[in-house]
Amino acid sequence: MDVPLNIKSIMSHAATVAADTKLVSRRADGGFSRLTYLEAFERVARLAHALDRLALSAEARVGTLAWNDHRHFELHYAIPCTGRICHTVNPKLFPEQIRFIINDAEDEALFIDPEFIPMMESLQPHLPTVRHWIALCPASELPKSSLPNLLAYESLLSREQSTYDWPDLDENRASNLCYTSGTTGDPKGVLGSHRSIVLQCMSQNMASHIGLTSEDVVMPLVPMFHVNAWCMPYSAPMAGAALALPGPHVADASAMTDLINREQVTFSLGVPTLWNGINQYLNASGTRIPSLSRGVIGGAAGALQLYHDMDQHGVRLENGWGMTELSPIGSYNRYLPGHDQLEDDVRADQRLKSGRPLFGVQMRIVDEDGNSLPHDGETTGVLEIRGPWACSAYYGKPQEHDWFNTGDVATIDPSGYMRITDRVKDVIKSGGEWISSIEIENVIMSHPGVREAVVIGVAHQHWSERPLLVVVPDEHYPALEPAELLHYLDGKVPKWWVPNACEFVDALPHTATGKVSKKTLRENFTRYQWA
Amino acid sequence: MDVPLNIKSIMSHAATVAADTKLVSRRADGGFSRLTYLEAFERVARLAHALDRLALSAEARVGTLAWNDHRHFELHYAIPCTGRICHTVNPKLFPEQIRFIINDAEDEALFIDPEFIPMMESLQPHLPTVRHWIALCPASELPKSSLPNLLAYESLLSREQSTYDWPDLDENRASNLCYTSGTTGDPKGVLGSHRSIVLQCMSQNMASHIGLTSEDVVMPLVPMFHVNAWCMPYSAPMAGAALALPGPHVADASAMTDLINREQVTFSLGVPTLWNGINQYLNASGTRIPSLSRGVIGGAAGALQLYHDMDQHGVRLENGWGMTELSPIGSYNRYLPGHDQLEDDVRADQRLKSGRPLFGVQMRIVDEDGNSLPHDGETTGVLEIRGPWACSAYYGKPQEHDWFNTGDVATIDPSGYMRITDRVKDVIKSGGEWISSIEIENVIMSHPGVREAVVIGVAHQHWSERPLLVVVPDEHYPALEPAELLHYLDGKVPKWWVPNACEFVDALPHTATGKVSKKTLRENFTRYQWA
């Protein structure tokens, strides 16, 4: 039968197998909102009517700036299931980036958590396409605001019907839009389709990969503005699993462990920095979280010690590699009972691998000329991928190649396990967010005491990576101190981009073609100790 | 990316994650053929070249009459991955049905296990489209035969290259053809596509459903000519699971338990009759099969005692419902740890349900006028289904409706669990094979002592169902005995179709419109005891 793979099919499946399953969110005020999926889907229907009433165009991009909660979940269904595009905007970016992104996407409406309203007020004059502003709150909590005709989400819903005649949309229709700043230049949009979302979620839910079931309660720490919380608002209902959403409290480890115990969370997902926070809290407080047995650590590499510590807390972490352009998971290191039979050090090493490709994803490593390299577990090459949920071009940009160059460097072993060993792209990932080394370099080069400078990412226990500034000082400049250079960046780049340290060297390593070899430099600083 | 879901993608995924994983088959002579997937795929490449060399047309139907072994596995890849259609013919059907099916499909070539060659020799003159006959054996075992230019499979392969430049076929291209006799009239062909196979396997492999992993060794007892062994030649490699194929020994429980222990089989699938055989063998012999922990029982309903007995043998049986038209699995009753907490009788009842729809399948129950009925676990209605791997029309027949009428009667409960309660279609399933009650009735009505007669299926411990002949005798006919009527069928219907018993009644129940109510009759005979 010609039945499309669309997001509606996830909704109808969940309504069949998980009607009474819970969707809980922790609110900003610390309280809880509790719905069943059936109740949530009724609200989704109301929201769909409301979107129609706002007269958004048939393929409108509808932006969100929100934490992980039930309202953001509802937007993930009502927007794409009415044929529109759910554009999750990362509120942690700088205002100029947010402005660029919303204008590039030409969002017609924005749904905003109240805490982001002040920021949006200052941007509003520069966002000509946005016709509707909706605050994600009840009418009673609607803040006074300069945003034109700001509406309360709950008022919109209250006047609508709780059923909707969902169209059976073509599976190739665009459904979700997410910008990545993990590239050089301006952030780039990655457009997902109904098909890519459904296939990503089916593959995630295969027992060889994430494999949720109706006995799981899933707490996505990773935000929905990071590739839809790695698709959890779709994958969990598809598997009949419950959702426990952290709201804005995601970095508060005490609140998160409280949520785990209260809702008997079995499974969670986040970047290493968030797991570090939970680990430290558990170590320090002695709190126990017996229901949580498994979690995904992804978005950056986690330290072995973190895996071991979390084992002690009864949580088996599994490494997942992905990227925005892959919507997002590409490989997964599923724990298999056979792994327990491995020698300790082999087992430890095994866990740090990025896993095997999800069914649907093809991976290869290539040399500088694009030649395929052997999958022997030793040879490193630039990782390229292909698959039905990989993007072939950035939003509004011309079509790219058949294989997508990830900018990651990896080995692949004969059993298909991939391991990230380095990165060729000029970006640094700190706590799950991207820092552009090139932009920092451009600023620092304007300092008169600097002859040459580069910024590289160096492993950091808490943030996974932090930028290190490496400078060849100009010998004519008097008494240059590292601190002077770091101060120099203040106000010129976002605060959390400022490198944690600056090291002076006599010369930088160069490649044969005369460019600075960041690869060699990263190798030289592999064992760098942060103060 | 526009990457199609085709069978090639299963092959390439298995080559990545399961290159060295084993594919073992037990041969007719009792020996074993052992390959890795990589070796098997090399043979698949050779076979693909051989198919090209036979100059089969681009969309040729290529028939197979074969047991579950590595050669049949290879045909399941080489035929569809070169764009042709793998047509698995059920060798257990009567010669006239086989003749009808091969002619209806217009098979260009037939790949035949040597034991079926004598049968095919007598049919050959009536199969005008078949241009090539290949015996599935090495040249040394090629039997003398009247089949024109009979070739040995291994000779074909030996002269070809072990790599092939596989085309990236469109996912909607037809790939597999399987006839069902579970309908009235002639057997009907069900055409699967690359897309329907890949999606069925992805959904099977979701942790909520069958959920194989690379630690599984799968022994499909269900034959590949029954909807590709419920897709195991595709699902197992997709999950990186090994395959242990029983060859022709599938009904020999001693050989099967030997295979389980030898290959450390973890998972098996079959109809109740085959599980009954294994259960009886284990009970009688005291043999243990510790590696086998889980199995699918499907194709017909199994008795609760069988589930309990197999629990004692350490094998948890899970009920899967499906049909050829669904390629084949539609719902699955996955064991969940929470089920252990249920009261004994609730738990027992829970296990007999046909499970919840696989993601992708939509189910509804309808009344005689096609109105949807409530999913309250009580109301029964005719089960209708929809989904990307359901067939919308039989091969060569005009397109049917949006929803496929299964001919099964079921309840659906609020948690989505479906339970088959009856069947409206006029067929009986005995040991996994269909018997047409109408054809038996047509024969028996020609007996002068019969005034009215119907054949119904009645539950049978070993065969799941067996036909019972219910007759209103003609009062003018002298001294009619049930045995006379059963003998009368000899030679007029296949031997194993002859009902196990014949009961005389004064009158048959009729519906309001005057038709015999088989439903009422089945109810009257629910507790019928076979002699």
Ligand SMILES: Nc1ncnc2c1ncn2[C@@H]1O[C@H](COP(=O)(O)O)[C@@H](O)[C@H]1O
């Ligand atoms: N499990 C992981 N281990 C190491 N690096 C990762 C992992 N997951 C993601 N990354 C990095 O994050 C990038 C994708 O970032 P993003 O598009 O923001 O999700 C990848 O290209 C990698 O550089």
